[in-house]
Amino acid sequence: MSVREFDVAILRDTVEELCGKLACVLPDDVHDAIEQALEHEDSTVARHVLEDLLLNCEIAAEESVPMCQDTGMVVVFLDVGFDVRFSGNPYEAINEGVRRGYKKHVLRMSVVSDPLRRVNTGDNTPAMVTTRLVPGDHVTITMLCKGFGSENMSRLAMLLPADGEEGVRKFVIDTVAKAGPNACPPFVIGVGIGGTFDQVALAAKRALARPLTESNVDPFYAAMEQSLLAEINALGIGPQGFGGRATALGVAIEVLPTHIAGLPVAVNINCHAVRHIQEVL
Amino acid sequence: MSDKVETIRLQAPFTEGEARALKSGQRILLSGEIYSLRDAGHKRLVELIKHGEEPPITLENNVLYYVGPSPAKAGRALGSAGPTTSSRMDPYTPFLIKNGLRGMIGKGYRSDEVVAAMKEHGAVYFAAIGGAGALISRAIKEAEVIAWEDLGTEALRRLKVENMPVTVVIDTGGNNLYEVGPHIWLTRHHD
Numbered sequence: 001m002s003v004r005e006f007d008v009a010i011l012r013d014t015v016e017e018l019c020g021k022l023a024c025v026l027p028d029d030v031h032d033a034i035e036q037a038l039e040h041e042d043s044t045v046a047r048h049v050l051e052d053l054l055l056n057c058e059i060a061a062e063e064s065v066p067m068c069q070d071t072g073m074v075v076v077f078l079d080v081g082f083d084v085r086f087s088g089n090p091y092e093a094i095n096e097g098v099r100r101g102y103k104k105h106v107l108r109m110s111v112v113s114d115p116l117r118r119v120n121t122g123d124n125t126p127a128m129v130t131t132r133l134v135p136g137d138h139v140t141i142t143m144l145c146k147g148f149g150s151e152n153m154s155r156l157a158m159l160l161p162a163d164g165e166e167g168v169r170k171f172v173i174d175t176v177a178k179a180g181p182n183a184c185p186p187f188v189i190g191v192g193i194g195g196t197f198d199q200v201a202l203a204a205k206r207a208l209a210r211p212l213t214e215s216n217v218d219p220f221y222a223a224m225e226q227s228l229l230a231e232i233n234a235l236g237i238g239p240q241g242f243g244g245r246a247t248a249l250g251v252a253i254e255v256l257p258t259h260i261a262g263l264p265v266a267v268n269i270n271c272h273a274v275r276h277i278q279e280v281l
Numbered sequence: 282m283s284d285k286v287e288t289i290r291l292q293a294p295f296t297e298g299e300a301r302a303l304k305s306g307q308r309i310l311l312s313g314e315i316y317s318l319r320d321a322g323h324k325r326l327v328e329l330i331k332h333g334e335e336p337p338i339t340l341e342n343n344v345l346y347y348v349g350p351s352p353a354k355a356g357r358a359l360g361s362a363g364p365t366t367s368s369r370m371d372p373y374t375p376f377l378i379k380n381g382l383r384g385m386i387g388k389g390y391r392s393d394e395v396v397a398a399m400k401e402h403g404a405v406y407f408a409a410i411g412g413a414g415a416l417i418s419r420a421i422k423e424a425e426v427i428a429w430e431d432l433g434t435e436a437l438r439r440l441k442v443e444n445m446p447v448t449v450v451i452d453t454g455g456n457n458l459y460e461v462g463p464h465i466w467l468t469r470h471h472d
Contacts, residue, residue, distance in 0.1 A: 069362055184388065
């Protein structure tokens with residue numbers, strides 16, 4: 001088994017480039033989902049909003065202006081092959097990429113170094129990085145630039161096993177209904193079920209990183225994603241909360257084994273500006 | 282309210298009479314001068330007025346836009362400039378409305394206290410489309426920092442806008458598009 005020497009400058013440069021791309025160019029899967037939502041929308045007010053969102057994407061891409069002023073906090077999932085050896089500190093490389101990317105692409109610096117004393121770091125670092133070791137000699141980077149209008153409306157609950165699927169569904173629907181116009185619908189809803197208090201939130205975040213064109217690999221959860229989406233789109237909240245069908249563009253569920261005594265569930269809401277991307281390095 | 286959407290041109294600043302003529306659900310193209318202010322700036326403005334000091338702007342008949350823009354690239358007044366969530370400004374807003382504030386632009390719910398002050402003093406709450414910062418930026422022709430430059434993106438700015446697209450969400454009668462809009466859609470679909 002050979003070890004692959006991995007130059008962390010590749011990681012740095014990738015992050016730098018992706019920061020600008022994600023801020024200004026909506027990924028195709030999300031763009032297509034908004035177009036489909038417009039096709040199915042029957043409220044005039046809602047149609048105006050969806051048309052303006054598509055126009056906003058065009059302007060952002062053409063003029064290299066961020067689609068939303070909240071260019072987010074950088075969330076990175078780094079899957080590292082067992083056989084990879086980094087030439088330096090990969091965390092420093094990621095943060096240097098964020099630092100360069102946010103400056104180069106003239107993005108908003110939205111990160112404070114301390115949650116209570118609140119001093120802006122001035123360069124949008126640090127990124128929130130989760131590392132996982134996987135077989136092979138590749139490094140897979142999954143990146144989100146996460147806005148906080150929707151992050152603030154996300155919730156986590158430790159349900160009882162007796163609450164079951166119905167309890168999970170109710171918690172998801174309640175969370176979306178409470179978020180309403182504050183979180184900039186149409187949403188993408190990331191749902192984590194199972195694991196522990198900490199891991200369920202990460203599962204919900206990972207769900208938001210999955211392309212909207214893909215369903216959960218387990219047909220049971222794929223069906224649950226579809227039925228939850230239908231239920232959410234019967235709430236009537238609509239784009240921007242003005243009333244309409246398109247309250248959500250997609251629901252993605254990720255599950256984990258859990259304890260006999262528990263049923264953790266996390267709902268991570270994303271606004272329509274789902275800035276996600278994955279690259280294998 | 283029918284499904285037909287009415288579009289109205291409005292010049293800021295505007296009077297109580299003009300505010301009271303606006304109705305929830307109307308699409309507005311707003312032109313004139315407005316001011317950008319959000320979390321930290323609200324705290325400072327309210328403290329100044331409460332201490333009897335001269336605030337950097339008069340509130341009378343003026344409109345505040347809750348926005349923290351991304352920086353401007355060369356040749357632009359501002360970068361991306363969509364609305365932030367209004368509810369964080371709720372603790373300060375009734376006091377500002379009592380002191381003459383006529384309009385607010387943001388996104389999301391307002392508190393009962395804010396709505397009560399709007400009805401009493403004749404103020405209007407508009408929503409700009411959250412996440413449409415590049416589109417809205419085109420309507421902002423000039424931006425000038427008036428005070429609190431140290432707050433960076435949260436500084437108080439005077440914005441010159443032309444045909445900025447906003448929607449009347451809560452009017453001076455307390456009618457709320459966030460309640461009425463979904464209700465109309467649900468009624469139509471459950472008949």
